[in-house]
Amino acid sequence: MFRTSDIVLIAVMVSAAALTYKTKREAEDQLAAVQKLQAQIRYEEDTIDLLKADWSLLTQPARLQKLAEIYKSQLGLEPLNAHQIGG
Numbered sequence: 001m002f003r004t005s006d007i008v009l010i011a012v013m014v015s016a017a018a019l020t021y022k023t024k025r026e027a028e029d030q031l032a033a034v035q036k037l038q039a040q041i042r043y044e045e046d047t048i049d050l051l052k053a054d055w056s057l058l059t060q061p062a063r064l065q066k067l068a069e070i071y072k073s074q075l076g077l078e079p080l081n082a083h084q085i086g087g
Helices: 004-058 061-070
Strands: none
Touching: none
């Protein structure tokens, strides 16, 4: 029938199969976590690009000049003299 060595070998084979399955499952979980992080990174990079474009639009000199003229009286803005720039 079965010898002791057969039973030991079957136990080793089942243990090896279980360990292989566990390792494969952990690797798949890690891969899913990496893919999730990569998706978050892409989302954040896209958001940064969008914010840079928005900042570029908001800080255009022509737009700022127009806003300064509109709100000149409320902000108390006055033209800048050349001696104010120099040390």
